[in-house]
Amino acid sequence: MATFMDVHRGMNGITSEQLRQAHEADLAIEKEEGVHFERAWADPASGTVYCLSTGPSADAVQRIHERTGHAPDEIHEVPLSI
Secondary structure, eight states: OEEEEEEEOOOTTOOHHHHHHHHHHHHHHGGGGTOEEEEEEEETTTTEEEEEEEESOHHHHHHHHHHTTOOOSEEEEOOOOO
């Protein structure tokens, strides 16, 4: 499994409840693509949301986010961590 960080822009004013709902929507169908969304962070002022996930590919992460209505602007594989 690879690790991915994806970035969503244009989510200005997102609330903690909206972030939770978006994350839960991903969790509800993530297994269909073999993905697991670990965590999400948001900056409501800039409208930027970050999601950390593991899965077989960036395409699999993209498909889950698209299906739940919040496709990312970028997906980056994160090959190293400490």
